[in-house]
Structures are given as structure tokens and as C-alpha cells.
Amino acid sequence: MNRVYRYPLSVRITHWLSALCLGVLAMSGMQIFNAHPALYASNTSNFSHPVLAMHGEADHGGGPLGYVKIGKHRINTTGALGWGPDGMGQQAERGFPSWATIPGPQDLADGRRWHIFFAWLFALCALIYARWAFALWPSAKDIRAVPAALKEHLVPWRILPTAEANPLQKLSYFIVVFAITPLVIVSGLALAPSVDAWAPWLPALLGGRQFARIWHFAGMLALMAFFVGHIAMVALTGMINNLRSMITGWYGLKETS
Numbered sequence: 001m002n003r004v005y006r007y008p009l010s011v012r013i014t015h016w017l018s019a020l021c022l023g024v025l026a027m028s029g030m031q032i033f034n035a036h037p038a039l040y041a042s043n044t045s046n047f048s049h050p051v052l053a054m055h056g057e058a059d060h061g062g063g064p065l066g067y068v069k070i071g072k073h074r075i076n077t078t079g080a081l082g083w084g085p086d087g088m089g090q091q092a093e094r095g096f097p098s099w100a101t102i103p104g105p106q107d108l109a110d111g112r113r114w115h116i117f118f119a120w121l122f123a124l125c126a127l128i129y130a131r132w133a134f135a136l137w138p139s140a141k142d143i144r145a146v147p148a149a150l151k152e153h154l155v156p157w158r159i160l161p162t163a164e165a166n167p168l169q170k171l172s173y174f175i176v177v178f179a180i181t182p183l184v185i186v187s188g189l190a191l192a193p194s195v196d197a198w199a200p201w202l203p204a205l206l207g208g209r210q211f212a213r214i215w216h217f218a219g220m221l222a223l224m225a226f227f228v229g230h231i232a233m234v235a236l237t238g239m240i241n242n243l244r245s246m247i248t249g250w251y252g253l254k255e256t257s
Contacts, residue, residue, distance in 0.1 A: 004163045006251035011132045014125040015246055021122035022227060024114060028103070029220060030096040031111035037082075037095030039217060043208035051214065056083035056093030064091060119188055126181050133177040142167040156236040161253050176226050184219035187212045 007015075038053040040046050052070055054077075059065040066083025068075045078084075080097060087098030103110045149168035152159060159166075165173070189195045190203040190212040206212040234242045245251035 002253045003250045004253060005249050006163070006245055007249045008132065009249065010128055012246055012249060014129045018122060018125045018129065019227075021118045021125065022223060024102065024118045025122060026220060026224060027101055028111045028115040028118070031101035031103075032108065032115060033217070034095040034101065035108050039214050040210040041214065042210055045210060052217075054082045054095035064093075066093070116192075119185070123185050126177065126185070130177055133173055136165055136170045136173050138167060138170040138174055142170050146171060153233075156233055159237050161238065161241060161251065163251075163253060172226065172229075176223070180219055180222045180226070183215060184223065187216035187219060191216060 036045075037055070038045075038047075038050040040049070041051045042049075050069065052068070054066075054068050056064060056066045056078075064078060064083045065076070066078040066081055068077050068081050079091075081095065083093055084091060084097035085099060086092035086094060087101075087104065101111070103114055145167040149166050152166075153168060186202070187206055189199075190206050191209060196203055196209075203209045203212050206215055241252045
């Protein structure tokens with residue numbers, strides 16, 4: 001098996017730090033969201049018409065009922081969303097369950113501190129990673145090859161390792177690094193009161209604070225979806241080879257006859 005040096009040290013460090021930051025940001029973000037588990041497509045909090053809400057109440061028999069409301073539709077999610085473990089041995093009304101939030105079941109202030117600290121660390125990693133990601137900028141040839149790459153990924157365990165990223169990888173990294181991540185960072189800044197004080201035009205640019213919350217929430221969901229898909233591809237296309245390359249930098253290629 002031949003080996004190529006695929007990932008420089010800066011890329012490997014920012015990759016693992018970004019993975020850590022993404023996990024902490026998601027869990028501390030859910031902690032913050034639990035303080036008011038609803039999103040509104042308006043400039044103000046229109047409590048009677050949320051775009052998305054997670055609530056709990058008593059059902060017809062007096063038992064707990066947790067649900068997610070998306071527009072006019074309600075989905076029963078008792079025990080997971082809307083009503084679930086409160087982190088203190090009891091069940092209570094809460095958006096996300098306690099096991100999915102950090103640093104504590106009810107600690108909103110510390111949740112914000114964790115979120116802000118790891119948000120700045122994530123932004124720093126994104127800036128460093130972006131320098132390398134420019135080399136993955138998809139060309140016109142890559143764009144034309146995306147349909148074939150999608151077809152190839154229907155059976156990803158048959159994909160042979162190559163020295164360069166395939167068109168689908170390039171397009172995915174481009175969208176994540178240069179579109180989704182900046183959106184998450186900018187919308188997060190728009191929600192910070194200190195930023196709002198000296199740059200009120202920023203939340204206004206996103207449609208107001210409530211729309212900024214929607215952009216931030218949607219961007220984080222997109223990052224988590226990419227994370228799940230990324231882990232799946234790593235596992236299906238050669239777990240050991242992929243992990244080794246992101247630890248040592250060296251990527252193994254099968255010899256061709």
C-alpha cells in the first residue's frame with residue numbers, strides 16, 4: 001500500500017478541536033434553547049404562532065405529555081423532547097432532555113459561558129481550516145462530476161481511496177466551511193447583546209433577533225447533519241485508514257496493477 005501525506009498538522013489539530021467544539025456548542029446551545037424552547041418567524045416573540053416549539057402538559061388522563069409543534073402540526077415526543085429527565089431524578093417540562101445538555105440541567109448562565117468560549121474557539125479553528133479548505137474549492141469539472149459521485153456513494157464501502165478529495169467531498173467541505181459555518185457564527189454574534197449594542201444593523205440584516213435565532217438553529221442542525229454523514233462515510237470507506245490519516249497525516253492508497 002502506498003501512502004500520501006494528505007493532512008498537514010494545522011488541519012489535523014483544527015479538525016479535532018472543531019469536533020470537540022461542535023459537540024460542546026450543540027449541547028450548551030440546547031441548554032440555552034431550553035430557557036425558551038420556541039422559534040418565531042417574526043421580529044418579535046409571537047407566542048401564539050411559533051415556527052417550532054417544544055412543550056409539555058398534562059394529557060387527558062392527567063399524565064405527562066411532551067410534544068414538538070412545527071407550525072400547526074404537533075408530534076408526541078414524551079420522554080425525549082418537551083417532557084423528559086430534568087437531571088435531578090425527576091421528569092419535567094423541558095425542551096431537550098438533561099442528558100443532552102451541558103454544563104448542568106438548569107444552569108443557563110454557565111451554559112452561555114461554555115457556549116461563548118467554545119464559539120470563539122470554533123471560529124478560530126474555522127479561520128485556520130479555511131486557509132487549507134481553499135485548496136478544495138470545487139472547479140467546474142468537479143461540479144459536473146457531482147452526479148456521478150452521488151451515484152458512487154450509494155455503495156460507499158466500494159469507493160477506492162484516492163490521493164485527492166472527490167467532487168462530493170470538495171462540494172460538501174466548501175458549503176460547510178464557506179457557507180454554513182459563517183452563517184452560524186454571524187447569527188450567533190447577532191444574538192449577543194454586547195454586539196447588538198454597537199452593531200444593531202447585524203440582527204437587522206438577518207431579519208431581527210427572532211429570525212437570527214432561526215438562522216442559528218438551522219445552521220447548527222445543518223452542521224450536525226454534516227457531522228453524522230461525515231462519521232458514516234468515515235466508517236464505510238475505511239475507518240482505520242481515515243482515522244490514521246487524520247492523526248498522522250498519512251493516507252493509505254491501494255496499489256493498482
